[in-house]
Amino acid sequence: MMKQALSGRLIALTVLALVLFSPPLLLLFDRPAAWNFSTLPVVIYLVWAALIMLAALILERSDAD
Amino acid sequence: MLTNLVVLVVAFSYLALLFIIAAWGDRRAEQGRSVVNSPTIYALSIAVYCTAWTFYGSVGRAATTGLSFLLIYLGPTLAMLCGWLVLRKMIRIAQSQRITSIADFISARYGKSGGLGMLVALIAVVAIMPYIALQLKAITVSYGILTEYPNQRPPALSLSAFWDDKAFWVALVLAVFIILFGTRHLDASERHEGMVTAIAFESLVKLCAFIAVGIFACFILYPGPGALLERAGSILPDAGLHFGLDQIPGGPLGWFGTLILATLAFITLPRQFQVLVVENVNEHHLRRACWLFPLYLLLINLFVIPIALAGLAGSGTGEPDNFVLTLPLSAGLQWLPLLVFIGGLSAATSMMIVETIALSTMVSNQLVMPLLLRWRRLHLDRSRDLSGWLLGIRRIAIILILILGYLYHALIGEAYSLVTIGLVSFAAAAQFAPSLLLGLYWRGASRNGAAAGLLAGILVWAWTLLIPGFALSGWMSTDFIEHGPFGWSLLRPYALFGLENWDIYTHSLFWSMLANISLLVGVSLFSRQSHLEQTQAALFTNALRPEAEQAAIWQGQANRYELFGLLSRYLGRSATLRLFDGQTPALDDDSPAPPALIAKAQQELTGALGSATARILINSVVRGEALDLASILSILDTTSQTLEYNRRLEQKSAELERIGHELRSANERLLELDRLKDEFVAMVSHELRTPLTSIRAFAEILSDADEMPADQQQHFLQIIVRESERLSRLIEEILDLARLESGRMTLHPQPCDLTELCRQAVDGVTQLFQQRAITFTLQLPDTPCPLMADPDRLLQVLINLLDNASKFANADQPEVLLSLQPGKRRFRVNVEDNGPGILAQEREKVFEKFHQTEQQADSGSHNRPRGTGLGLPISRGIINHLGGRLWVDEPQHLAGACLALELPVARDEQQDKAVDQLSS
Numbered sequence: 001m002m003k004q005a006l007s008g009r010l011i012a013l014t015v016l017a018l019v020l021f022s023p024p025l026l027l028l029f030d031r032p033a034a035w036n037f038s039t040l041p042v043v044i045y046l047v048w049a050a051l052i053m054l055a056a057l058i059l060e061r062s063d064a065d
Numbered sequence: 066m067l068t069n070l071v072v073l074v075v076a077f078s079y080l081a082l083l084f085i086i087a088a089w090g091d092r093r094a095e096q097g098r099s100v101v102n103s104p105t106i107y108a109l110s111i112a113v114y115c116t117a118w119t120f121y122g123s124v125g126r127a128a129t130t131g132l133s134f135l136l137i138y139l140g141p142t143l144a145m146l147c148g149w150l151v152l153r154k155m156i157r158i159a160q161s162q163r164i165t166s167i168a169d170f171i172s173a174r175y176g177k178s179g180g181l182g183m184l185v186a187l188i189a190v191v192a193i194m195p196y197i198a199l200q201l202k203a204i205t206v207s208y209g210i211l212t213e214y215p216n217q218r219p220p221a222l223s224l225s226a227f228w229d230d231k232a233f234w235v236a237l238v239l240a241v242f243i244i245l246f247g248t249r250h251l252d253a254s255e256r257h258e259g260m261v262t263a264i265a266f267e268s269l270v271k272l273c274a275f276i277a278v279g280i281f282a283c284f285i286l287y288p289g290p291g292a293l294l295e296r297a298g299s300i301l302p303d304a305g306l307h308f309g310l311d312q313i314p315g316g317p318l319g320w321f322g323t324l325i326l327a328t329l330a331f332i333t334l335p336r337q338f339q340v341l342v343v344e345n346v347n348e349h350h351l352r353r354a355c356w357l358f359p360l361y362l363l364l365i366n367l368f369v370i371p372i373a374l375a376g377l378a379g380s381g382t383g384e385p386d387n388f389v390l391t392l393p394l395s396a397g398l399q400w401l402p403l404l405v406f407i408g409g410l411s412a413a414t415s416m417m418i419v420e421t422i423a424l425s426t427m428v429s430n431q432l433v434m435p436l437l438l439r440w441r442r443l444h445l446d447r448s449r450d451l452s453g454w455l456l457g458i459r460r461i462a463i464i465l466i467l468i469l470g471y472l473y474h475a476l477i478g479e480a481y482s483l484v485t486i487g488l489v490s491f492a493a494a495a496q497f498a499p500s501l502l503l504g505l506y507w508r509g510a511s512r513n514g515a516a517a518g519l520l521a522g523i524l525v526w527a528w529t530l531l532i533p534g535f536a537l538s539g540w541m542s543t544d545f546i547e548h549g550p551f552g553w554s555l556l557r558p559y560a561l562f563g564l565e566n567w568d569i570y571t572h573s574l575f576w577s578m579l580a581n582i583s584l585l586v587g588v589s590l591f592s593r594q595s596h597l598e599q600t601q602a603a604l605f606t607n608a609l610r611p612e613a614e615q616a617a618i619w620q621g622q623a624n625r626y627e628l629f630g631l632l633s634r635y636l637g638r639s640a641t642l643r644l645f646d647g648q649t650p651a652l653d654d655d656s657p658a659p660p661a662l663i664a665k666a667q668q669e670l671t672g673a674l675g676s677a678t679a680r681i682l683i684n685s686v687v688r689g690e691a692l693d694l695a696s697i698l699s700i701l702d703t704t705s706q707t708l709e710y711n712r713r714l715e716q717k718s719a720e721l722e723r724i725g726h727e728l729r730s731a732n733e734r735l736l737e738l739d740r741l742k743d744e745f746v747a748m749v750s751h752e753l754r755t756p757l758t759s760i761r762a763f764a765e766i767l768s769d770a771d772e773m774p775a776d777q778q779q780h781f782l783q784i785i786v787r788e789s790e791r792l793s794r795l796i797e798e799i800l801d802l803a804r805l806e807s808g809r810m811t812l813h814p815q816p817c818d819l820t821e822l823c824r825q826a827v828d829g830v831t832q833l834f835q836q837r838a839i840t841f842t843l844q845l846p847d848t849p850c851p852l853m854a855d856p857d858r859l860l861q862v863l864i865n866l867l868d869n870a871s872k873f874a875n876a877d878q879p880e881v882l883l884s885l886q887p888g889k890r891r892f893r894v895n896v897e898d899n900g901p902g903i904l905a906q907e908r909e910k911v912f913e914k915f916h917q918t919e920q921q922a923d924s925g926s927h928n929r930p931r932g933t934g935l936g937l938p939i940s941r942g943i944i945n946h947l948g949g950r951l952w953v954d955e956p957q958h959l960a961g962a963c964l965a966l967e968l969p970v971a972r973d974e975q976q977d978k979a980v981d982q983l984s985s
Binding site: 006007010011013014017018021022023026027030032034035036037038040041044045048049051052055056059060 | 132135139142143145146147149150294295297298299307308309310311317318320321324352353355356359360363367370
């Protein structure tokens with residue numbers, strides 16, 4: 001049971017990462033900000049960090065099984 | 066400005082440090098206190114992914130094409146997020162099948178096919194060689210900049226002056242390192258703990274070096290990131306660099322294509338397969354590595370943009386690729402550039418070490434050994450000791466690979482833009498992904514399909530990336546790029562079939578994957594798998610199932626001596642002796658080797674030589690077909706085990722369901738009992754209240770009325786007395802009932818005579834019967850009827866029955882009859898009356914507590930005392946306790962109700978005793 005839940009969460013997280021790192025959503029974040037730089041780099045780094053944190057939470061929490 | 070000497074001393078001291086660390090790691094492993102046995106070390110070793118290309122090239126890419134550098138790291142992040150599912154499966158398979166390289170893995174998956182292994186090994190060598198050259202170039206260039214700054218002319222390379230090129234010496238030192246720590250012994254697992262320790266250390270060094278430059282750029286060169294941004298912002302966006310999606314080559318589509326390319330390549334690059342799968346010590350390390358490694362990537366990329374900005378804003382000079390180095394150099398620093406150089410050196414060397422080991426294993430196991438073994442004239446199959454051969458081949462392969470890499474670097478390096486080589490190599494390695502990943506999950510993928518897909522994919526790759534790349538380096542006419550070969554514009558390499566305006570990597574990935582996957586799937590669907598292929602396919606796809614832990618078992622026969630000979634030729638004597646528990650079989654020992662030993666032997670050989678070769682070798686000594694049937698049977702066996710397991714589960718659930726049902730009905734029964742109890746309490750209090758009310762009423766009348774005729778007073782007092790009696794009788798009966806129901810009623814069975822008891826009962830009620838003018842008939846046998854009973858209680862029951870009968874007898878001419886019929890086993894007593902009788906549907910209800918028949922309720926108004934409704938339940942309880950039964954029967958003599966009771970005859974000895982007692 002636990003294993004099933006873990007796989008489900010990881011697959012969902014991967015799909016989420018793929019969607020977040022793919023063009024349709026990225027185009028939304030591609031806006032000019034200070035000094036005409038795009039906001040894209042900041043958004044990507046933040047999303048990246050958040051995904052790593054989620055992965056750590058998912059993988060380390062289910063240490064029991 | 067650092068002198069040549071200082072840089073050289075530091076660089077080679079660093080390499081010497083690597084030797085020490087690797088030796089330490091190996092020694093710890095031998096002592097059983099492995100350093101590598103830690104998820105953190107494992108994650109750091111995966112960071113071999115970050116090569117010199119990352120270290121220097123990321124900044125260059127960021128400075129020219131904006132965010133595209135990030136894709137190379139977002140891809141592996143994606144792969145690691147689901148790594149616990151995919152990579153763990155690969156690790157599990159590699160460990161159970163002793164797989165040593167990606168070529169071995171793919172070959173084993175498709176029926177241990179030697180041809181497929183060769184194909185993969187060849188592709189890997191061709192595609193990766195330039196990548197190794199890229200590392201050497203990075204070393205040469207960075208060394209040149211460090212020592213010649215501010216002169217940044219790339220050092221002229223020529224083969225004739227190779228001893229001047231430091232990269233050559235670095236390659237030489239690495240060759241020694243790899244031979245020392247990569248081929249020290251033949252081990253079934255092909256793990257190199259010392260090497261992994263050194264790689265993990267190098268990963269730390271390059272991370273620290275890069276972050277140091279980043280901090281320097283952000284906080285020392287400029288007062289803070291804000292100031293840096295402001296300075297860069299005033300120049301750059303106007304120059305077109307604003308880090309948007311439109312800057313990526315190919316736009317959003319190019320972004321997506323490169324992302325997928327990096328994801329696939331991360332798993333299939335030979336060096337990544339080596340550290341991820343082969344060098345994995347414990348699959349649980351993967352759990353932490355799955356987030357720790359992406360974190361590493363994030364950290365090493367954190368300062369790429371600031372460094373690029375600082376470089377572009379004027380602090381760096383020359384090529385953007387070298388900003389990491391020129392930034393601190395231009396500030397006049399001494400030691401930071403040296404640290405950067407060491408960081409770049411560590412990135413380059415770690416990649417070269419792992420890649421060379423992975424390639425040399427492939428070359429020796431998949432390419433050279435199978436060919437040598439088939440070359441009959443060498444008579445290798447009869448040679449005594451081949452383990453030396455094997456190590457020798459591997460060492461030669463290592464040297465050759467490094468020399469080839471160096472030649473590539475020295476001869477082509479300047480002409481052909483090496484910066485693009487990274488992605489070109491990625492695209493080649495990605496061709497392994499379909500057969501690898503589909504093979505993990507789709508049992509139907511066949512050898513022919515995999516071979517066709519790989520060939521087609523690699524041809525498309527060569528046409529769309531490799532050859533045009535060479536052409537653009539000026540080696541051949543570039544006409545065919547613009548107009549297609551022979552003027553066929555449909556075949557233009559960068560716009561195949563007219564697909565234009567894509568960036569070249571996405572374009573190549575699309576066409577090569579299309580060809581690769583569709584051929585793999587198509588051919589697999591239309592070809593038949595051999596038995597071995599089916600077995601291997603099942604073992605691979607089911608690897609994560611718990612029951613899959615079994616190896617193919619050999620069915621054929623081999624004698625121990627032959628097997629010993631074979632193994633000692635390839636593994637050396639000591640390893641073989643360990644396998645045979647330290648005993649050398651005698652020359653004439655032709656006792657058959659047990660199947661488990663043969664399987665073990667194959668595993669060991671697989672570890673040393675690859676699965677395809679091991680299979681050929683084992684076949685050479687095993688007589689009779691080394692049947693795959695056996696392994697198919699073992700798979701069938703696991704299937705039947707699963708079925709058995711399922712069946713047991715089903716049984717369990719049925720049992721649970723039954724227990725649940727029982728619990729439910731027990732609960733229902735409890736609820737019903739609870740309801741009955743409530744009802745009983747309500748009835749008891751009602752029954753108690755009625756006599757109490759009348760007693761109180763009459764007592765009040767008597768106390769209030771001073772002048773009342775004496776006879777009326779007397780009458781009222783009689784009522785009070787009668788009701789009090791009824792009340793106490795009621796309470797007595799309730800107590801009896803409570804005792805009966807709780808099982809606390811104590812009976813004192815003793816021998817007694819039923820005839821006598823009947824007489825006593827009749828005597829007891831004679832008075833009453835006379836008052837009611839009842840005609841009473843008594844039918845008793847002449848003989849005594851001995852039985853064991855509590856005489857007082859039995860008497861109580863008989864009187865109760867007679868009393869009831871008298872109440873319900875016909876009002877005008879009441880008749881009651883009591884008869885006792887002795888039987889062999891039971892005595893039967895009937896009490897009948899000539900009243901209205903009891904309806905058939907009422908016959909069981911009269912035994913319920915407080916049940917009052919309607920007739921009784923009607924007749925309640927007559928001058929008859931009402932019953933309590935407890936007499937019959939109590940009577941039945943007593944009779945049941947005495948082992949008899951009490952029920953309403955069909956009347957035999959009179960027309961009214963008939964209550965019958967049966968009691969067992971006392972057993973013989975009891976009867977004797979009873980008779981004795983009675984007679985005395």
